[in-house]
């Protein structure tokens with residue numbers, strides 16, 4: 001790799017600051033209602049005859065179900081942590097299905113904390129403004145933790161994985177649903193690399209971890225029984241919704257004579273490059289990782 005490329009990559013990494021993530025989600029969270037009426041801020045999981053390709057939320061909610069299935073927590077009095085919880089769409093799903101568990105979410109965005117907590121009133125859920133790399137949860141206190149498309153903001157960093165390990169009770173599980181690289185960043189072809197950089201810029205991501213390195217890191221930290229499932233083909237139908245969702249969103253804005261906020265543009269750009277990255281199937285994959293403490 002040339003020196004210029006290395007400098008460019010370092011610049012890109014440095015440029016994803018906590019402030020940028022907060023600005024992005026404080027401004028763009030409302031736009032996600034167009035993606036999901038249930039405020040799911042992630043892609044979906046398609047199962048023929050159970051979910052419908054035409055009904056996006058049926059696939060997005062199925063992703064939530066797949067994550068909860070793998071957590072295997074007791075359905076009464078368990079304490080679950082949602083690490084990077086958005087406006088609480090996944091928490092709402094969990095509490096609809098399992099009303100007797102308790103779910104605490106963390107997010108960097110004050111907007112998501114305020115709006116999310118309004119929606120969680122009188123339910124067993126709460127959202128805190130905290131960094132998932134340094135939470136206030138006690139060591140060995142959580143019965144199950146999950147991170148859906150949130151650890152990518154910190155490049156699937158060791159700190160985030162280690163913090164999840166710290167807070168989990170022994171034998172309890174961490175479930176991650178996210179996109180990962182199938183090879184090292186340096187090995188990406190020009191096309192993949194371009195899509196990857198634009199995706200990271202658009203969505204304020206520090207980067208995607210390589211799936212093999214992330215598995216190694218989980219093992220180093222002490223996680224056991226690590227299962228890695230490549231679910232790219234299940235996720236693809238919801239990724240294909242992106243161009244339609246983007247077009248619909250822009251048309252709605254034009255029709256209402258509303259201007260697009262800068263963070264909304266960034267979000268649309270990120271979504272478009274997520275689709276384009278998804279087409280590079282040798283470089284990117286979507287995985288469900290289950291790991292036990």
Ligand SMILES: C[S@@+](CC[C@H](N)C(=O)[O-])C[C@H]1O[C@@H](n2cnc3c(N)ncnc32)[C@H](O)[C@@H]1O
Pocket residue numbers: 021025039040041042083084085086087089090106107108109112130131132133147148149150151153154
């Ligand atoms: C794409 S959204 C996903 C939200 C939710 N998991 C879902 O699937 O609907 C990413 C979330 O991660 C949160 N996030 C990013 N970096 C974070 C950090 N260091 N600590 C806590 N939350 C973080 C953002 O604030 C945002 O809520």
